[in-house]
Amino acid sequence: MAAYRRYRKDSEVSYSLGITLTFELLQHRPEQAARVFIHSAMKEGDTLERLLCLCREQSVEVVYTDKIFHVMSKKENCFVIGEFSKYEGQLEKSASHIVLVNPSNAGNMGTVMRSALGFGLNQMAVIRPAVDAFDPKVVRASMGAIFSTDFAYFDSFDAYREEYGERELYPFMLDASMRLQELMPTGAFSLIFGNEATGLPAEFSRVGRSVVIPHSHRIDSLNLPIAASIAMYEATKGKVS
Amino acid sequence: MAAYRRYRKDSEVSYSLGITLTFELLQHRPEQAARVFIHSAMKEGDTLERLLCLCREQSVEVVYTDKIFHVMSKKENCFVIGEFSKYEGQLEKSASHIVLVNPSNAGNMGTVMRSALGFGLNQMAVIRPAVDAFDPKVVRASMGAIFSTDFAYFDSFDAYREEYGERELYPFMLDASMRLQELMPTGAFSLIFGNEATGLPAEFSRVGRSVVIPHSHRIDSLNLPIAASIAMYEATKGKVS
Structure with a gap:
């Protein structure tokens, strides 16, 4: 036995x-x-x-x-x-991606997968160090979306960028050059989100065009799955049926 | 002691x-x-x-x-x-509200409060039966936003409507008459969300104008705090600095 x-x-x-x-x-x-x-x-x-x-x-x-x-x-x-x-998926160069940089919470990763699938995005790049996507907590929080998602891990953002950088890159940061409502991707894009506690490092402001979701000063930040979901909603608006 | x-x-x-x-x-x-x-x-x-x-x-x-x-x-x-x-707040007739109908999860209620405050909405009506807003789990999930939020409980949606119904009412339902991107409130409004598992009862389609957040058929639904946050983002867009 x-x-x-x-x-x-x-x-x-x-x-x-x-x-x-x-x-x-x-x-x-x-x-x-x-x-x-x-x-x-x-x-x-x-x-x-x-x-x-x-x-x-x-x-x-x-x-x-x-x-x-x-x-x-x-x-x-x-x-x-x-x-x-366990399996590792293959990201497609012609598809839009969600990029999670150093995500540390399993539930958040699963929730992002679920929302992403809802907005027609089923490709996710994960930059290490990062939570394990196969943790049963990710599987549960994704409500099964993980089984319809292709994801790949990378040791650094540069490694991801080298392979998939020829696209519209949108890092989400508080100190950004563009507001979310101005975001209108015209081709394949990547929405890039930082760690739950620390966000993206400052150098991401030189990656593509940085985006902020405007919010009042009454809160420090939106939580990661919520920020990512709002961004995906806006970026895919009109394209999801 | x-x-x-x-x-x-x-x-x-x-x-x-x-x-x-x-x-x-x-x-x-x-x-x-x-x-x-x-x-x-x-x-x-x-x-x-x-x-x-x-x-x-x-x-x-x-x-x-x-x-x-x-x-x-x-x-x-x-x-x-x-x-x-504990305290109970007073809702204002001239302010926009979030209305949670029969919310059952403390973490979700707190998360909605946090996002709401981020989008300049700090008034929440809760329709019973509902989770206890003072549960320390709500306080924690709100990350303190509860202390900047006025909320009031009602025994039924009709009781809420009788007192505050003179406004734009937007129930969120899968089977709705309008897509979220068409939502452009012109005055005080209420965004109305149902229970996590069951959503709003069918009769809410006759309340104000029902709204759907379009998503793919690959997922059953977006989770409550995410759906509410996307709705608040869209409804307040351009009004939050």
């Missing part, structure tokens, strides 16, 4: 906790899905049938056990866990 | 956990501040001096104790707690 271990950054697999996320995994990344675990308290019925059917179609092993749930999930109503092998 | 009890909805006081939040309390709602608790691990220095000075100016009692920290905060770096008596 295998022993189940808590997820770690260096694990080769990660997990979708809950049936909704596991459906997203099986629908959008079936080739990565390894096993699906089902708890003894999982209700029989149409939903379970549909899940088992998907597993059969995709040749994904089904394991009936309660053990992994004790290790992986503190939620009482989590009766399905998907196990998947 | 008083025994400290965990916060409850029917407590007469609530708490700002941490020094930053406590500064916000003392600066924006000094008349509500009752006591400030200081942990023995709190570093001496300018910040503490400034805090003690504010307490003296506002005649707020300072209590040196570690006990309340064991009860109120699981965070290791929380060395200051503010205690304040």
Whole structure:
């Protein structure tokens, strides 16, 4: 009998906790899905049938056990866990990107993925040091959007820029040259956001055209997923149906 | 010696956990501040001096104790707690409002307050049943914006409407008559948002003009604080400096 271990950054697999996320995994990344675990308290019925059917179609092993749930999930109503092998996506030069520079919070990264997918953006570059995109907390906060997102890690912004810099680059900073409402991209673009606590380093003001989301002085800043979502809304306005 | 009890909805006081939040309390709602608790691990220095000075100016009692920290905060770096008596604000008829109908998540409510303040909106109506705005989780998620926000609870949307309905009413719904980018309020307005899981009931389509934030079918919905923040950004655009 295998022993189940808590997820770690260096694990080769990660997990979708809950049936909704596991459906997203099986629908959008079936080739990565390894096993699906089902708890003894999982209700029989149409939903379970549909899940088992998907597993059969995709040749994904089904394991009936309660053990992994004790290790992986503190939620009482989590009766399905998907196990998947990690993958790295390929960014496209012709597509627009979200670039997260040194993101430190898993929930924020997942929330940005979810909003991004809502605005038709499913390519994300992540500049290290950065939170692990496969942390089950990212998977959960993304509400499955991670399985429809291609992302790639880079050791520095320069490394990203070298490969993908031929596009409209928009770093978001408080001290910027342009207000968000003036942003009207005409081709592929990258919206670039800094760390939750520190924002982008000052030298990003020389990268492309820096953008600010005007807000009152009553607050220090908007939080990262909110700032990124407002920016994506404005940048894609009229282009999403 | 008083025994400290965990916060409850029917407590007469609530708490700002941490020094930053406590500064916000003392600066924006000094008349509500009752006591400030200081942990023995709190570093001496300018910040503490400034805090003690504010307490003296506002005649707020300072209590040196570690006990309340064991009860109120699981965070290791929380060395200051503010205690304040609850208050209810007065909404203004001439001001724009955020209306949350049956919000169920404390973090979301606080995050909406923070964004709202950033967009110059500091009046919030809350329609019951709803999460308790004084929950320390709301205070924390608002990052202190709660102390600059006037909010009032109503037993139904009709009760709110009776008192404040003479304005532009914009319920946010997936099945709406107008896209957000067409929204151009000309006077005082209310942006109305439903519960996190269920959204607004269908009958809100007959309230004012319903609005949708267009997003792709790849996601079910944007999360509440994000949808509300995008809406506030668009509705106040050009009016916030």
